[in-house]
Amino acid sequence: MAALSKEAMLNLAEKAVKVALQKGASEAEAFVYDGKATSVGIERGQITKTSRIVDRGVGIRVQVHSAIGFAYTNIVSDSAAVEDAAAKALAAARASKPDKDWKALPERKPYAAVTTMVDGEILALRSEDLVNLASRMLDAVAQADTRVFSVEGGAGAGYVSNAVANSNGVAAFDEGTVVECSLATLAKEGNTVTPICFEFNAERNLNVDPEWVGREAARLAVSALKTKRVETKTYNLVFSQFALQELLYYTLINAVKADSVERNQSPFKDKLGATVGSKCLTIVDDGLLAGGLRTGMFDAEGVPHQKTPVIEKGVLKNFLYDSYTANKQGRESTGNASRAGYLSTPSLEATNFRILSGDKSPEELLGEVDDGLMVSYLQGAHSSNPVSGEFSVVATPAWRIRKGEIEHASRGVMLAGNIFELLKNVSVVANNERKMGQLVAPWLLVENVKVIGK
Amino acid sequence: MKDLLTKTLHTAQDKFSAQYAEVRAQKLSKTMFTMKEGRVEAAKQGIENGVAIRVLVNGAWGFASVGSLDADVLVDAVSDACSMAKAASSRLKNPIKLAQAKPVEDHVEAQSKQKPSEISIEEKIKTASATTQVTLKWDKRIKSCTVDYLDLAGTSYFANSEGTYIEQDKLYVWTKATASAMQSGVFTFSREEIGSTAGYEVFDVETPEAVGERLAKRAVKQLAAKAPKGGVFPVVLGPNVVGVFVHEAFGHLAEADLALAGGVLVDNMGKKIASDLVTFYDDGTIGGAFGSFRYDDEGTPAQKTLLIKDGVVEGLMHNRETAHKFNAQPTGNARAEDFRVEPIIRMRNTYMAPRDHTFDELVEGVKHGYFFKSFRGGQANLDGTFQVGIQEAYEIVNGEIGEPIRNASLSGNTLETLLKVDAVGKDFQLNAGRCGKGQTAFIGDGGPHIRVSEVTVGGSA
Known part of the structure; x- marks a missing residue:
C-alpha cells in the first residue's frame, strides 16, 4: 500500500x-x-x-x-x-x-x-x-x-x-x-x-x-569476558547513555511532567527556581532539535514543538505541559503531547530530552576516576520508585575503572540510591552526546553511589 | 473469511513457490480508559481489523502486515512478503524448517458469563470510580489514585498452507490500579493488577472494596517503612514474587528462542539445576486465567508444559521453528500481540507447583532476613542474572515478621538461586500480568510461598 x-x-x-x-x-x-x-x-x-x-x-x-x-x-x-x-x-x-x-x-x-x-x-x-x-x-x-x-x-x-x-x-x-x-x-x-x-x-x-x-x-x-568481583562500598560511577536512559525515564522525566507535579507524584512540586542538580547539569526539552529522533514541527495535538529549558546549571526552570495541563494551570502548552499513533489520546511526554554536553572528552572523564565503575546496561530500572526516585538496580555487567583505565568487568553489581540525590552529585559532564530514543546525552560522572558487590 | 485467506495462501504457493504460508486475520474491538483521582481522562473505543501474512521462501521468513481485509491488498502484501523473504535468504547458511503439525479445523467460542461488550461503559467507569473512592478515602495521606481499564473482544482467523483453519474468539478484561502516598517528604507507591479471559465476572471476586483496600493499605504502610540493609540474606517470597521470579528469572531462559540465543539452559537439558522442591509449569489451559487460550498463533493447541520436575530441566517452550531445531514437539507458545506483528515464543501461565509447608513454618526458619510479599517489577539477562524490585516487604527477625521495609530488590543468578530453595509452601495463587518482549503479551504467573536460603538484597541502608 x-x-x-x-x-x-x-x-x-x-x-x-x-x-x-x-x-x-x-x-x-x-x-x-x-x-x-x-x-x-x-x-x-x-x-x-x-x-x-x-x-x-x-x-x-x-x-x-x-x-x-x-x-x-x-x-x-x-x-x-x-x-x-x-x-x-x-x-x-x-x-x-x-x-x-x-x-x-x-x-x-x-x-x-x-x-x-x-x-x-x-x-x-x-x-x-x-x-x-x-x-x-x-x-x-x-x-x-x-x-x-x-x-x-x-x-x-x-x-x-x-x-x-x-x-x-x-x-x-x-x-x-x-x-x-x-x-x-x-x-x-x-x-x-x-x-x-x-x-x-x-x-x-x-x-x-x-x-x-x-x-x-x-x-x-x-x-565483559574478564570478570572479577567488586567489593561493597560507595564508588564514583560513569553512566553511559544506555544507563541514563533507563534510570531517567522512570524518574526525572516523570518528575518534570506537569501532571505528575500536580498530582503529588513528583518531588519537584514547589521547587521551580530551586537547585535540584549539580551546577554542571543543564537540560532542555527540544522538540525542534536538528536530527532528533523525536523532532517534528508539532506535537500530538498540533501544538508547535519548542525548546523548553528544564534544568539550568542545576536550577529547575520549567515543567512540561500538554494543552490540558497548561489550561488547567493557566499556562501555555510546551508542545509535549504525545500519542501511540492513532490508537491513543494524547499524554504528556518529553520530546528530545537533552542533557547539554560539557567540555571533557570521554577519555578525560575516565581520567578523573581513580577508583570507580562504568555502567551501561541496567536491569530493573523500571522498578524504581517513580515518585521518590529511589532505585535499586543491577548492572550487568559493570566495568571496574582504576586510575582512569577500564580494568575488568563485574557481574550482578547492584546499585542503590535515589536518582534525585544522584543528580546533585554529577561532577563531570562529557562531550560525547548521542541520541537514544527521547534522551540525548553525553556520559556523566556521578560521585558516591552505593554499590553492593557480589 | 476462509475463502479470502485461502486465496491469499494460494498466491504464495502458486506464484512464489513458498514452502509454507500462513494468514492470520483479526477483527477486534477495545474499550479503554484511564481514571485519575476519579476523573476519566477519556473513555476510548477502538476497532482494529487487519491481516498478518507469514511465508517461508528458500528457508527465510517474510512477514507482511496490513490493516485491511481487501483481497487485492492481501495479494500485494503476500507478494511483498515472498519477494522480501527471497532477498533475505541470499546469505542464509542454515535454512529455517518447521516441526510437523497435524492440520486442524476448529471454531472456538468464548464462554463468558458476563461479556464485556454487553456491559455499558458507564458501568465500567462506575467500577473504577468505586475502586478510586475506596483507595482515596482509606487514609488522607493517599495523594493519588490511577485506574487503567481495558477490555478486548473479537475473533481471530488462522489459515495455513497445510490445511489448518481456526476461528477463535478472543476476550480479555484487564485493570491496573496504582496509588501514591506522602508524609513528611516520604513518597510511596503501590500497584494492583487484575486480568481475566473469563469475562467481566472477575470483578465479582476482585471487588473495588478488596482491590482498593489492598492498594491503599500497602501505600500507607510503606510510609513508616525503613530502607533494607544491602547484602546476602535468607528470604521468604510471597506467591506474587514467586510468580515474577518464575516468569522473569527462569521462564525467559526456558523460551526456546532465547535458550538458543545463548541462554544458560541449552547445556542443562535433562540435568538437575534446582533443589528437589522445584517444579515449574507453563500452562495455557487454565480456564479463565489471563495467559490461557485454545490455539496459539501458529495453530498449535495450547497445553500444560512441564519445564522443571523436582529440580530437573524437562522441557522448553517452543514454536514450530524451535521445536524442529530441538527435535521436540511444538508446545503452543507462539503468540502475536496483534496483526501488526509476527508470532514469537511467549509464556502463558507460568508457575511453581506447591508442596507442603505452611507460611509460619517458612518464616520460623529465618533468624534474620526478609519477607518479600509483592513485586514492583522484574527483569533478567540471558546469562541468568535477575533483578526483582519489591513494593511490599518486611523484616524477619527470629522467625517472626517484623517492621515493613521499602524500595528493596532482590538479585542473583537464577540457577544458583533455584538450588537454594529450601522450603515450599502448600498454598497457591496465580496473578495476571503483562510481559514485554518487543510485543506485549497477557500472561499469568504464580506459585506458593517459598523460602530461599540466600539471595542478594539491594537496599540503601
Whole structure:
C-alpha cells in the first residue's frame, strides 16, 4: 500500500472533525497516522527474516458537556467506518463524566521551520539494501573477534506521517523517516558466556554506520569476558547513555511532567527556581532539535514543538505541559503531547530530552576516576520508585575503572540510591552526546553511589 | 473469511513457490480508559481489523502486515512478503524448517458469563470510580489514585498452507490500579493488577472494596517503612514474587528462542539445576486465567508444559521453528500481540507447583532476613542474572515478621538461586500480568510461598 498523500491525510482529518461536529460534538479533533516500516532481522548470527508493516488509522477525540470521548479505527478507506468511529467517540463521551478542568482544544499557532525530517534515500531503500546493511554489521563482528556471537538484531527503515485537525482551526501535516541498525552480542570463551551486550545507531537520514555498530557490539562483549568481583562500598560511577536512559525515564522525566507535579507524584512540586542538580547539569526539552529522533514541527495535538529549558546549571526552570495541563494551570502548552499513533489520546511526554554536553572528552572523564565503575546496561530500572526516585538496580555487567583505565568487568553489581540525590552529585559532564530514543546525552560522572558487590 | 485467506495462501504457493504460508486475520474491538483521582481522562473505543501474512521462501521468513481485509491488498502484501523473504535468504547458511503439525479445523467460542461488550461503559467507569473512592478515602495521606481499564473482544482467523483453519474468539478484561502516598517528604507507591479471559465476572471476586483496600493499605504502610540493609540474606517470597521470579528469572531462559540465543539452559537439558522442591509449569489451559487460550498463533493447541520436575530441566517452550531445531514437539507458545506483528515464543501461565509447608513454618526458619510479599517489577539477562524490585516487604527477625521495609530488590543468578530453595509452601495463587518482549503479551504467573536460603538484597541502608 502506497503512503497516503498530504492532501488525503488532511482531508481525512478534517472530514472526521466535521462528522463529529455534525453528530453533536462541542469540540472535535482527529489525528491521522500512516506508517510503513520495513526491516530485516538477524537471529543467531544470520539474517533469517524480513517484515513490512503498514499501519494507518484515525483517532477522533470529542468533547460533549466537558466530557471527553475517543474512538479510533484502522479502516480509513471506508467513510462509514470513520463515521462509526465518530459516533463511538460521542457515545464514549456521553458515558463519561464531565471534567471541570477541561477548557478547550488548542488553537492554531504558527510552526517553526524544522529541517526536513524526510530523507529520500531512506524512502528508496529496498529489502536488498537492508539485507546489505545488516550483513555489513555481521561482517564487522566476524572480523572483530571470533569469540563474539551475534544473538539478534537487524536493520530497519521507517516512514511515518501524521495529520492533526481540530474544530479550533488546527490543520497540520508532518512526516519523517528513520533508519536503524542494532545488534545484541555475547562473547563465549571456554565455559564463560558474557551477558548480552547491545549497540545501535538510529538516524533520520541515511548516515547510519553499521560497521561501527558491529565493532562496538563485539568490543563490549569481549570486554565483559574478564570478570572479577567488586567489593561493597560507595564508588564514583560513569553512566553511559544506555544507563541514563533507563534510570531517567522512570524518574526525572516523570518528575518534570506537569501532571505528575500536580498530582503529588513528583518531588519537584514547589521547587521551580530551586537547585535540584549539580551546577554542571543543564537540560532542555527540544522538540525542534536538528536530527532528533523525536523532532517534528508539532506535537500530538498540533501544538508547535519548542525548546523548553528544564534544568539550568542545576536550577529547575520549567515543567512540561500538554494543552490540558497548561489550561488547567493557566499556562501555555510546551508542545509535549504525545500519542501511540492513532490508537491513543494524547499524554504528556518529553520530546528530545537533552542533557547539554560539557567540555571533557570521554577519555578525560575516565581520567578523573581513580577508583570507580562504568555502567551501561541496567536491569530493573523500571522498578524504581517513580515518585521518590529511589532505585535499586543491577548492572550487568559493570566495568571496574582504576586510575582512569577500564580494568575488568563485574557481574550482578547492584546499585542503590535515589536518582534525585544522584543528580546533585554529577561532577563531570562529557562531550560525547548521542541520541537514544527521547534522551540525548553525553556520559556523566556521578560521585558516591552505593554499590553492593557480589 | 476462509475463502479470502485461502486465496491469499494460494498466491504464495502458486506464484512464489513458498514452502509454507500462513494468514492470520483479526477483527477486534477495545474499550479503554484511564481514571485519575476519579476523573476519566477519556473513555476510548477502538476497532482494529487487519491481516498478518507469514511465508517461508528458500528457508527465510517474510512477514507482511496490513490493516485491511481487501483481497487485492492481501495479494500485494503476500507478494511483498515472498519477494522480501527471497532477498533475505541470499546469505542464509542454515535454512529455517518447521516441526510437523497435524492440520486442524476448529471454531472456538468464548464462554463468558458476563461479556464485556454487553456491559455499558458507564458501568465500567462506575467500577473504577468505586475502586478510586475506596483507595482515596482509606487514609488522607493517599495523594493519588490511577485506574487503567481495558477490555478486548473479537475473533481471530488462522489459515495455513497445510490445511489448518481456526476461528477463535478472543476476550480479555484487564485493570491496573496504582496509588501514591506522602508524609513528611516520604513518597510511596503501590500497584494492583487484575486480568481475566473469563469475562467481566472477575470483578465479582476482585471487588473495588478488596482491590482498593489492598492498594491503599500497602501505600500507607510503606510510609513508616525503613530502607533494607544491602547484602546476602535468607528470604521468604510471597506467591506474587514467586510468580515474577518464575516468569522473569527462569521462564525467559526456558523460551526456546532465547535458550538458543545463548541462554544458560541449552547445556542443562535433562540435568538437575534446582533443589528437589522445584517444579515449574507453563500452562495455557487454565480456564479463565489471563495467559490461557485454545490455539496459539501458529495453530498449535495450547497445553500444560512441564519445564522443571523436582529440580530437573524437562522441557522448553517452543514454536514450530524451535521445536524442529530441538527435535521436540511444538508446545503452543507462539503468540502475536496483534496483526501488526509476527508470532514469537511467549509464556502463558507460568508457575511453581506447591508442596507442603505452611507460611509460619517458612518464616520460623529465618533468624534474620526478609519477607518479600509483592513485586514492583522484574527483569533478567540471558546469562541468568535477575533483578526483582519489591513494593511490599518486611523484616524477619527470629522467625517472626517484623517492621515493613521499602524500595528493596532482590538479585542473583537464577540457577544458583533455584538450588537454594529450601522450603515450599502448600498454598497457591496465580496473578495476571503483562510481559514485554518487543510485543506485549497477557500472561499469568504464580506459585506458593517459598523460602530461599540466600539471595542478594539491594537496599540503601
